[in-house]
Amino acid sequence: MKLSNPKKLVDMNSFLPLDGESRVEILYAGTELIINVFFEIGDGASDEKKTFRFKKAKYFYKLPFPGYSPFSCSSDEGIELLNCLVEYGYSEMVDIDKERSGISGYAHYRLFFHSIGVAVYVIAKSFSFE
Structure with missing residues (x-):
């Protein structure tokens, strides 16, 4: 599946330590996909957490990273x-789904989690970050 014109929405370098996330939790409830990113700050006595919420998530894919992906975007490298x-x-994929369902307004997002070796692709109406 072809992808193009990637746009940076949240730079995880702004909150993650140099060694990256310590773990990631992916939850799907109703039509909301929630990705909790845990990381250690300072002496590592406790985990900090940031949350990505994808509203009206239609599809999501968890793939090995690095590894094969059915999605290709040359400007994403x-x-x-x-x-x-x-x-x-x-x-x-969004275009094919729009033709099939007749519903528009969905976006295609992606996150890479380096320390756990996972790529997550999400098709949803919107997202929030907290």
Whole structure:
């Protein structure tokens, strides 16, 4: 599936320590996909948490990273986008779903979690970050 025009929405370098996240929790409830990112600050006595919430999530894919992905985007290979929540300006999958369902307004997002080796792709109406 082709993707293009990636846009950085949240730079995880702004809150993650140099060794990255310690663990990631993925929950799906109703139509909301929740991704909790845990990381240690300072002496590691306690975990900190940031949460990505994807509203009206239609599809999500958890894939090995690095590894094979059914999604391809040549402009997504720059190092400046690796540790970020990205929204794609164009997604072949969103277009196919729109033709099939007749419902528009969905976006294609992705996150890479380096320390646990996971890529998460999400098709949802919107997202929030807390």
